[in-house]
Amino acid sequence: MAASDRKTPPDTSTEADRPGLDHPSNTPHATSVEDGGRRGRIGSVEIFAAVLVLLIFLREPLAGLLTTPSLATWTTVFVSVMVQAVPFLVFGVLLSAVIAVFVPRSFWARALPKHPALAVPVASAAGVVLPGCECGAVPIAGSLIRRGVTPAAALAFLLAAPAINPIVLAATAVAFPHNPEMVLGRAVASLIVAMVMGWLWLRLGRADWIRLPHRPDLDGLGRGEMFWSAVRHDVVHAGGFLVIGAMAAASINVLVPERWLQTLADQPLLSVLALAGLAVLLSICSEADAFVAASLSQFSLTARLAFLVVGPMVDLKLISMQAGIFGRRFAARFAPATFAVAVTVAVITGMVLL
């Protein structure tokens, strides 16, 4: 299977022979040709400048829009999701660039068990060390796959890291002072989901579903240039998709009033699905979602556990970022599968532990 073939050293998979990437076969001189061509016509820098000038004149009408309370709230939530994500995004992107440039491929071959099925639980447990939320994990997982880590292990890490790191578990403990079993339930259920998804990928996943974005400029550069080039690429890429996710989350926040949930709270199965769906739509950072879950007190603990397990693994901003980093074909299969596995595992964990 292609997913596991990737790991056999010497690893021949690079940017160049990754499936589905069309490589223009231009020579190094193409750069200067391109630069020369850019000067003659209107390029993106000129468009950017024009947009800025235009916006100076649009300032008044824009400010006027904000007198509508729902639009003002939308903008506040959108901006705050972005601002809050910036440190985590930058941290994740820097770590991913370090992985891409400074950590040799052989390190991953040594650090992870040779057999992909064993690499999955090790990678899931390694999520404990990444202190952050889900925005940073996506570029890191992309970088790991580029560096020859078997996709199953990288995906297990992607799912586990935002949910089981110490900061998130500590926040969960603070949010549920009377239910310490929620912390255990969250850690156990999230780990199980990450491992199940990793193994599922080994059985069913196809390597050509993953289309990592082309990072052409990493070939043939010095280390410093490679590092900053990787940082720039990941910031604009992951950041751009984060914007789409933040807009979606802000829209849900404004359009779906909480009282709609009230009617669902009393039905055991529906309430689990409702909160799992809400976790997807709200796209709250995994360090904060426990506080929101605590405030949804009309729901059962199991339903709230589903909220905490699904949220860091599948939400609008993650789906958007995954589609951007791994490709749409991947996200269209991975997100629904993760959702189904996460809900099932959360319900079972809830029945056993809570």
Added chain:
Amino acid sequence: MNRLTQACIMIFFAAAVLQASVTDLYLRYVKEELRPFLIAASLLLIAAAVMTLWYELRPDPGTTADRTNPDDREATNAEQATSGSPAAVTHDGHAHHEPRVAWLLILPALGLLLVAPPALGSYAAGQAGTAVTTQQDYGDDYPPLPAGDPARTTVLDYAARALFDKGQSIGNRRVELTGFVTPGPDGQPILARMVMSCCAADGRPVKLGMSGNAPTGLANDTWIQVTGRYTDRLTRDPVNDEEIPYIEVDFWRQVTAPKDPYD
């Protein structure tokens, strides 16, 4: 989009975040503790953009030769079969391979620089249920109110003491609370304050009914400072069916919005 534009957009975005975090603007959107990380992250973004500009704009005669030289490639890759392949020497400057989605990063920067939306207020408070739930019940461990008459405390603290401590730790003392005005379940104005654990997306309201000398005729989102005493009167929030405690208002005055609008 070419790399120059990407660098410009990164600088624009980072400058907006930096500007918000060196002023008090960021307090409308995120927790105060995030400030050093915001400043560090935006400086790093600016550094990445400056490095991009430097690599793009420097005159580079001679790099052509370097770039086709397999030895200059990443040292750890040297043993790999790729270094000799034609794909390995591909250096691709094509703009159309660069992500168009990067343009979207302009939007949050504009939101911060041009619009600077207000902190969550009355509208958001009406959308969500009051956030004082049994999870904030600290049992018998309520510390005494701060010294002074009236004792200054927060809306959240008063609500928790009123609901779970039945006002015992408040006793007959006067308390002073700051919050904004929003319509309550019965249409009467109530006092609310948003609490936030990470960013405004998880902001939830804490609501307090006002009896006694309650303010009337104030616009929504007007900030007031209320001095009053404990009362055992309660109502219910129709949004999440949780109890909303009341405060017996002695007097109130209009104040400017606090620097940190969240509890």
